[in-house]
Amino acid sequence: MLKIRSICLLQRRWKSGAKKRWNVLQNKKNNCDRALENFDDFYGSVYGSRWKNMRAALLTRHKYIAMVNNFGDTEQTCSMLEMDGAINMKSLINLALGRQQETTDTMPEQGKSRHEIESKLDSLLRKQQEREVAHIYPSSAEDGSATTLPQQLKYDNSQETQTEDVNQPIEQSLTRALEEDYRLDEHRLVDPQFGTGGLYEYMPAHSIKGMEDWVAESEHYKYYKTNADFPLTIEPEASFYFPEHLSLYTYEMGNCSDFKGPKKCLTGVLSHYLMDGASTLPPLFLQVKPGERVLDACASPGGKSLLMLQTLHLDQLVCNDVQESRINKLRKVLQEYLFDYKDRWACKRLIFSQSDARNLDQYEQFDKILVDVPCTTDRHVLNAQDNNIFKPTRIKERLRIPELQAGILANCLRLLRPGGSLVYSTCSLSPIQNDGVVHMALQKVFTEYGITATIKDLSQQTSLFSDIFKFDHPKGLKYGQMVVPFLPANFGPMYFSKITRNM
Numbered sequence: 001m002l003k004i005r006s007i008c009l010l011q012r013r014w015k016s017g018a019k020k021r022w023n024v025l026q027n028k029k030n031n032c033d034r035a036l037e038n039f040d041d042f043y044g045s046v047y048g049s050r051w052k053n054m055r056a057a058l059l060t061r062h063k064y065i066a067m068v069n070n071f072g073d074t075e076q077t078c079s080m081l082e083m084d085g086a087i088n089m090k091s092l093i094n095l096a097l098g099r100q101q102e103t104t105d106t107m108p109e110q111g112k113s114r115h116e117i118e119s120k121l122d123s124l125l126r127k128q129q130e131r132e133v134a135h136i137y138p139s140s141a142e143d144g145s146a147t148t149l150p151q152q153l154k155y156d157n158s159q160e161t162q163t164e165d166v167n168q169p170i171e172q173s174l175t176r177a178l179e180e181d182y183r184l185d186e187h188r189l190v191d192p193q194f195g196t197g198g199l200y201e202y203m204p205a206h207s208i209k210g211m212e213d214w215v216a217e218s219e220h221y222k223y224y225k226t227n228a229d230f231p232l233t234i235e236p237e238a239s240f241y242f243p244e245h246l247s248l249y250t251y252e253m254g255n256c257s258d259f260k261g262p263k264k265c266l267t268g269v270l271s272h273y274l275m276d277g278a279s280t281l282p283p284l285f286l287q288v289k290p291g292e293r294v295l296d297a298c299a300s301p302g303g304k305s306l307l308m309l310q311t312l313h314l315d316q317l318v319c320n321d322v323q324e325s326r327i328n329k330l331r332k333v334l335q336e337y338l339f340d341y342k343d344r345w346a347c348k349r350l351i352f353s354q355s356d357a358r359n360l361d362q363y364e365q366f367d368k369i370l371v372d373v374p375c376t377t378d379r380h381v382l383n384a385q386d387n388n389i390f391k392p393t394r395i396k397e398r399l400r401i402p403e404l405q406a407g408i409l410a411n412c413l414r415l416l417r418p419g420g421s422l423v424y425s426t427c428s429l430s431p432i433q434n435d436g437v438v439h440m441a442l443q444k445v446f447t448e449y450g451i452t453a454t455i456k457d458l459s460q461q462t463s464l465f466s467d468i469f470k471f472d473h474p475k476g477l478k479y480g481q482m483v484v485p486f487l488p489a490n491f492g493p494m495y496f497s498k499i500t501r502n503m
Helices: 022-027 031-047 050-058 074-083 089-106 114-136 170-184 277-286 303-310 324-337 341-348 378-383 392-399 401-415 432-449 459-465
Strands: 064-068 232-236 248-250 272-276 293-296 316-321 350-354 366-372 416-426 453-457 481-483 494-501
Touching (some): 031 050, 031 378, 064 074, 064 277, 074 248, 089 248, 089 459, 248 277, 272 277, 272 303, 277 366, 277 416, 277 459, 293 303, 303 316, 303 324, 303 366, 316 324, 324 350, 366 401, 392 401, 401 416, 401 432, 416 432, 432 453, 432 494
Parallel strands (some): 232 453, 293 316, 316 350, 366 416
Antiparallel strands (some): 064 248, 064 272, 416 494, 453 494
């Protein structure tokens, strides 16, 4: 008699070899995942609720601007871009200038003086303070007269230097502390509530998630100090001039249309160059003038160098980069866009240099310098696996980025002629790579070489671009300004700081 035996199928796990288990493959982190996890941890603490919108924009394809080539069919290219709905950036800037002028013209005559406005604000603040103190300390007069303030809490500018009583109430101590903090720098306050104050309080994670070994990142960033033990002046930039021959086209905020690709012109060069719109701001704010000798310290891939050449102002441009492959990429871009490249530009006005920017030694030889340093390239590392700085084997390289940036910036300050200016820029949201590096470089050149500098406040100039870009709140930054990713105007990130070397 035959018996039917039940068959039971048992699951087997694959042994280590060519085949891998599905759950291992599913949970494996790639370089972009590591970058996003790091940014969520770091930028989430620095920017708070604003990080959510920046994050969404960084993970979305960014917008471009079209720079018209003056060495090609300029008029035909401009007409083609305008027919497609693009707007000349110069027109938007003129509209912003008109709005500023209307605001100035409609102001009451009494309110035009900044001193008068500040006096009125001080008066309002004083009255508000008196009301609050009166509410805390009710009237003690028997005749029911107005509230009498405690002697030590009266607001009196003439008694700022009086000595403090150790037994004074805590309210007075807090008031004095706030007043002293305001007097430290009444032009550019760094307010922690706007997020970037976190660069003073936030210490990066003590581990890099996904790694077996623990790495104390804070040890690599400990050089960043908040106390400014070097002379520093921060003053508004006097003016801004948009180059007459430069044509930059963009789509209005909220319009994410794509530009047509560049075409070959009758002269053999390409019609227009596409680049992230925020990348146009550092060379624009450098304000290159005719007859000046200019250095692009980290020039590859060449978009910013090409923009400066398109102004038709340069007497000589030195394009430097550290690797031969990057220099070759730069040469290729300029060959595609400059007419009669070999005979006319390479020999007379365009010089290529292959060197580490920290080792350049043409001290006090340049009128203007663009310092667009290597950085974490926040948008790139979230969208591209190749050449990703968050690759596990590049941890040490990534941790040393601020040190590299500060070394380049400090040396470039020595290359400037007294009175010359440079613009330092990164495409990173990291406050350590931005304001932190500027602080470190200024401290280094003063301590080692006795060089002092002036920070140019570009707040008024960036307001001219408010119809195109979204800028971080001015109180969130001390030394520079920054374009932040924003879905309706998805440019950047791009931080830039303009520095003038003192005489």
